[in-house]
Amino acid sequence: MKLNILGCYSATPRTFTNPTAQVLEINNHLFLIDCGEGTQVQLRRHKIKFNRIKHIFISHLHGDHCFGLVGLISTFRLLGREADLHIYAPKGLKESILLQLKLGNSWTNYNLIFHELTNNKSELIFEDEKVTVETIPLDHRVYTNGFLFREKEGDRKLDMNAVLNEGIDVAYYRKLKQGADVPNLKGVIVRNELMTKPAAPPKSYAFCSDTAYNESIIPLISSVTALYHESTFLDQHIELAAPTKHSTAKQAAAIAKLANVEQLILGHYSTRYDNLDAFKEEAETIYSPVYLADDGKVFDI
């Protein structure tokens, strides 16, 4: 998995900082998560191929998470896109996007498929052979979901030396990969673990932004490989966190610790702070490892 941070600052796009957008590469998918104003320029700047984006996940309908979407949809049209585009977003975005396309008499010539989210409980919203995506209901000023991206358990790897030594017919290879014990040429059942190795452990990524400190997400994100949790504020502004339904760096770290995640990535910083180091320092008093998102940064997960 690879996570491309296109923008990770809160509130407004500025000369050198961008609102939320990131691209998760997972099993040949390029999933776009949130789409603040200017996301299409950030995609170009970081040389991410537009036509590989087939699924867009929008957390909530504040502008810094979605105002770039209609422009991206329009640009896809101008570039002659033919592939379907799936958009998973709170109910209402469909109406808004379609109204804007109608006013510009600019209907897409590709299929635009909206999956409108209204559920307050976690739900499975995408699944293929190798990946699932579930919502993570968050606590913000408007209806908001985080997203949990999970690889499925992969096939076991064949130890070809052992397989050949045991004399297993090729017809049994698929069952072997699935973990079954199979007969050799003499008809004797051979135990699977003598001929296979476990699959690489499946990875998972949880995107949680924007949200107040909210322990109810912990069972959903338990032990994920990487957690991106918003940290709009430092401790010195903790009194702003609850009323705006945002989190501090320490609160993000407390969630990471309680959920026993493997790593924490912080982002969605208020633009009032010139230096991000304090976010890492404050979070690390509670949990480690902590990584700081920044525009243009790429994380190998």
Place this chain on the structure above:
Amino acid sequence: MKLNILGCYSATPRTFTNPTAQVLEINNHLFLIDCGEGTQVQLRRHKIKFNRIKHIFISHLHGDHCFGLVGLISTFRLLGREADLHIYAPKGLKESILLQLKLGNSWTNYNLIFHELTNNKSELIFEDEKVTVETIPLDHRVYTNGFLFREKEGDRKLDMNAVLNEGIDVAYYRKLKQGADVPNLKGVIVRNELMTKPAAPPKSYAFCSDTAYNESIIPLISSVTALYHESTFLDQHIELAAPTKHSTAKQAAAIAKLANVEQLILGHYSTRYDNLDAFKEEAETIYSPVYLADDGKVFDI
């Protein structure tokens, strides 16, 4: 008058080119004309004070002319704006903006006043003591207006030596500035032109984008100080101009010549062209002077 080009490329925002937006400084107003995606970042980059923008004119509802507006309106709110904001735009934009603000539960705390345009004839849409703004109906794929910004005829300038020599009471100064003949202390009427000089000639700026070649605008823009006319294409792609209802550089120049304008500024270039010089060269075969708009360029008019 000063014209700040924030963006002058067609279709999509790219790494180094911006869709249409410009700021006209005229008699202490900062008028924003069109507002493609990323306009708020361009305003910051060029250090234009957000709170001096009180009137925004939108030509039409294609994304490259209006997708940055909702973000700018939201940023004004986040920055604590209190001043009224007037938006002159085709009918429909109000519904779209209000829907987006509603979905984000982000109503402005300042007055947002929409002036919805539906007229197919030129109309006066703004007037104060010193400036008027009229629409210029254009011929594009959706309902589109250009805008004509005009200074009003100013007061005549007093020649104070002559005024004092003639012995004119101060109570008559205002009438003198307005061009009237007035009595001196002996009751003799003195001719105005002996004591005043003409006001500086009023300036005017016509913004015409997007539009097909359209001679019907000529009476409206006759003799303006500066005409900004779109030139999406060069001659080599003239066959694209009519069906897309855009213009070539030569067509823009032909309009400038027929309207006897003082200068022509070209813009709204297709991003297929790497070099803009050919736009100027082709236009100058028909009319001069021709200036090329470019992002970040400032014209003193």
